[in-house]
Amino acid sequence: MENSPKPIYLIDDFEFVPARFLLIDHRPEKGGQERKLEPKQSKILELFAQHQGEIVSREVLEREVWAGTIVSEQAVNNKISELRKLFGDNYKAPKYLKTHPQLGYELIAPISLLNEVKPEPAEPDQYSLAPVSTEHLPIKSSYHAAFFYLICIAMVVGGGFYLYKVLENTHQHEKKAVSLSPVTVEKGQEFSLNVRRDGQLTYSYRPLGAENWRIKIKSADGMKERYITDENEDSNSPVWLGNTDVIFYIKNIGNSCSIWRADDVWQKNVHKRLAGCGNLASITPLSVGDKQEWLYFSRFNGQSKFELARLNIETLNAETLVAPPSASFGDYSSTISPDGKKLAFLRASSYSQVDIMVLELATGAIKHILTVTHNIYRTSWDNSSETLYYIDQDNRLVAQNTEDGEITLLASLQQKSLAPYLDYDGVPYIVEGDFHVADIWEGDVSTEQYQEIVASSYQDYGVEVSGETTLFTSNRSGLPQIWLKSKGAPTQLTSFKRYSAIKDKHLNTDLNVLFFIQDNELYRLGIDSQKLVKLTPAGWRVESLVSDCKTGESLFTAKSNGIWSLYRFDNAAQRPIKVLSDIYQISADCDFNKYYGQQFTGLGLVEISLYDQTTYKLSFAELAKITSIEWQVNNNRLYILDKNKLVSFDLLTNKLVLSHDFSDEFVVHTFDVDAGRQYFTAKRQTEMEIKKIIFN
Structure with a gap:
């Protein structure tokens, strides 16, 4: 809430009232049309107005507008794009907002200060949001916001718990401690966790020195467990079919990848091959849609690229979802959102650079979320179907909103960590260690x-x-x-x-x-x-x-x-x-x-x-x-x-x-x-x- 009057700006034919989050279009064809601005749009425009004729850097925008929250470059790009749309501006021939590559942005339109000031301190209840850009070009992420850091405060030797200081909500600067509790106790390598609604677990395991992964299941109370695949087979990426005793998984035989189904895994444990997934061994995750109709996976196609596909669980018909662009090396590691509407996946734009992408299943639109240069392995959705969890390049668990691009730090992990996974209750898990x-x-x-x-x-x-x-x-x-x-x-x-x-x-x-x-x-x-x-x-x-x-x-x-x-x-x-x-x-x-x-x-x-x-x-x-x-x-x-x-x-x-x-x-x-x-x-x-x- 503002207690002191704010100036009102006239930007060419637009009247900008920061105190009311209001932009009024006085062009003859618009006749004084009012547009409510979203707070970040208003704050960015106010910064530009205060520094008219000057270049405002991305670092200044991140510091002043996002107030210390880690933010991707795409989030800044989205806000600039939204403002351009409000002005009807063209970035190639700008009249209002000019981009200076590697430097920042400049408000180049004529601007004057109106004498009449009508402050309204109350923040509006609703905002008219411009569409979020679905730019397909990968844009490298920036981590300039270094206002907060996460400090490891203790490691408790007994019980295997580690304590850390975290920022669970960077907006409120609220610090909380987290614990890491072991889920399994085998000596070796554990990966690809999937948790059923009733708490039963399935995951991949192999002893140190072994070549093959095996799939293991474990009861919710930890009292019962068993392997469902043989040690002579390389099996991984298990996923439950809802709350049933059915598991889908990947089996690799040499360089041949195939998808299998195991029924009645606690008793008869009957296995059946469903479909091929290419001529390259794979550990990419599988996921089942919310209606248990489709199984989502990635396969290595005849053009030597990974592509996203899905398999109808009843008819066993498979279909390609996305044809990877020629300039990439393919799409893999897909995860379906809880509402079944979006598929997050990884796109290898080079052998050392990966883009996190989201596919809207209803429209086929693909949105770029983030570019990373480290092994990310997988992402995981939260229950809102709007936020993705992943491990960032600084070994931190972060959550990124796929709508506005904002990133929230959740935990700074002391040991190398991989492949975060959220269960049906929103509880996060990670794999601690490296291959x-x-x-x-x-x-x-x-x-x-x-x-x-x-x-x-x-x-x-x-x-x-x-x-x-x-x-x-x-x-x-x-x-x-x-x-x-x-x-x-x-x-x-x-x-x-x-x-x-x-x-x-x-x-x-x-x-x-x-x-x-x-x-x-x-x-x-x-x-x-x-x-x-x-x-x-x-x-x-x-x-x-x-x-x-x-x-x-x-x-x-x-x-x-x-x-x-x-x-x-x-x-x-x-x-x-x-x-x-x-x-x-x-x-x-x-x-x-x-x-x-x-x-x-x-x-x-x-x-x-x-x-x-x-x-x-x-x-x-x-x-x-x-x-x-x-x-x-x-x-x-x-x-x-x-x-x-x-x-x-x-x-x-x-x-x-x-x-x-x-x-x-x-x-x-x-x-x-x-x-x-x-x-x-x-x-x-x-x-x-x-x-x-x-x-x-």
């Missing part, structure tokens, strides 16, 4: 002689070797940072203040400048000065990076305006120069001054001539069988990591010269080759526990 911990190994796999060279109890990965210098990424100091290992102990090169996704990296020849990809953007860091400079324009998505064998300049691949291309960063001009189109990844074989790329179209491999900007496609029979994106070229040998097997081809003879399967030792994630030696990130399984979150 693997990663270490770095070096050796000659042809002789099976290799050794661990970088190891900790944290994640050490993304190794890149050149001579005596080894760069890698590790979260051993808390957040993912870039480290250098030479002759002595590893040295931390970066001091990032937030979680980020770090990919390719290289040092200059003097070893004093670091180039790297962070959150799909290219950066340069002075090692001594710690001066950080972003090298790519806003909106670009950088995927891979190497150093030019002769000049040392950065060669990188990026998507701009929907097209993947190869670029060179010109150090003299301080800008990227386009070299070739349709190049998604790049590798440099500096021993022979050669470059190789992977095309986005069909993921085919090509040799690249930087001199005349042409490509030559690598095509031989054995290569046609490979679909992996993990590959390197060194000393005229093409190395490919495919399905945990490292193979190598001599590019002079097109003959297979190496094939080594790591399956009996560990899971290999990424690798590098230098001087004929292989360096790779090896993963080993760690404990994963399902825990209930209790808000005290």
Whole structure:
């Protein structure tokens, strides 16, 4: 409630009365039409009016309008779009609100202050809301609102409970404590929880070191439990059919995925195959609609993309819901809302960037909610069917309203956490732990002689070797940072203040400048000065990076305006120069001054001539069988990591010269080759526990 008068503004032909949340259209054809503004619309417009002719940054809008609530960029975009609609403005040729890329917004219309002030302190009871934008383009989320933080206050050793300070309602600044209570007690890995209305549980489980997941059920009181699938089968993603003793689940046989039904699971436990879900093993969740008519899932289609589909439970007819766009790698991990009207899902826009999307089943409209650069695995709806729960990049449980984009912090989780799930009563659960911990190994796999060279109890990965210098990424100091290992102990090169996704990296020849990809953007860091400079324009998505064998300049691949291309960063001009189109990844074989790329179209491999900007496609029979994106070229040998097997081809003879399967030792994630030696990130399984979150 306002107790002091507010000014009234005349913005071109519009009269703006902030105290009444009112915008009056005095254009001749409108004749003084009044529009009630929603409070945030009014506050934003008031800020613009107070700073007419000045650029108002997004940070100022977030601070002044959202008052410390974490807010996505999409939420700000929506409000600006709504105001433009009220003014009948065109963002391409604006008369009122002008966008200044990377800077903010400016009110450019003529404005004057009216003398007559008629304050009305009462806040209106109802607002006329403009439609929320259903913009399809993914927009990167921002987490600038750092007014509040969550502090871990205690860990109670007995009973397995952990206590945290949280902000359950960032609007009211109300702090509450939460407890994490173990749901299961097995030693191993637990995942894919689903809770029946009467409290009975089903989830996936596997012992440490085992390859296959099994499905387990457990009574609400915990006194009765059993496996419903065999240890020789890989089964996961179970979901109950309402309150019945029927469970749907996914079974993987090799690279074949299928959906199965288990009836009378506590007694006869009869299983039946229902449908296929592609030729790729999957752990994506299943969900059943509110009327128990449809089973929602994702399948790997013939175009090598995941697509959303649903299966009629009675007729067993399957239908595709969304055809993923050509510029993405597919849609997966779908979850139906409790009211059965919306389907939340994940869309892989690149191999390191994922968009959270919502599909309106009645209209087919798709709305972008958020872009993330970490493994999110799944989201979960609350009972209102308006809010999604997920784990953010800072390992916090958050809830995001899908209508206005506002994000509420619920809990800061001390241990790595995955895949939140809400039961019918709205109680949240999480998986505490991770699938693997990663270490770095070096050796000659042809002789099976290799050794661990970088190891900790944290994640050490993304190794890149050149001579005596080894760069890698590790979260051993808390957040993912870039480290250098030479002759002595590893040295931390970066001091990032937030979680980020770090990919390719290289040092200059003097070893004093670091180039790297962070959150799909290219950066340069002075090692001594710690001066950080972003090298790519806003909106670009950088995927891979190497150093030019002769000049040392950065060669990188990026998507701009929907097209993947190869670029060179010109150090003299301080800008990227386009070299070739349709190049998604790049590798440099500096021993022979050669470059190789992977095309986005069909993921085919090509040799690249930087001199005349042409490509030559690598095509031989054995290569046609490979679909992996993990590959390197060194000393005229093409190395490919495919399905945990490292193979190598001599590019002079097109003959297979190496094939080594790591399956009996560990899971290999990424690798590098230098001087004929292989360096790779090896993963080993760690404990994963399902825990209930209790808000005290």
